[in-house]
Amino acid sequence: MVKLLMHCxxxxxxxxxxxxxxxxxxxxxxFKSFDAF
Structure with a gap:
């Protein structure tokens, strides 16, 4: 059970x-796109 929780x-x-x-x-x-404008 604990193993399953750890995995999740x-x-x-x-x-x-x-x-x-x-x-x-x-x-x-x-941001780069807006800088282009």
């Missing part, structure tokens, strides 16, 4: 990090 926790943390990187990337992309 690690999976959620991994997904959270990926989402965080994607948001940062999009944010940079948007």
């Amino acid at each position: 926790f690690i999976a959620i943390c991994g997904i959270h990090q990926i989402v965080h990187h994607l948001i940062n990337y999009l944010w940079d992309f948007l």
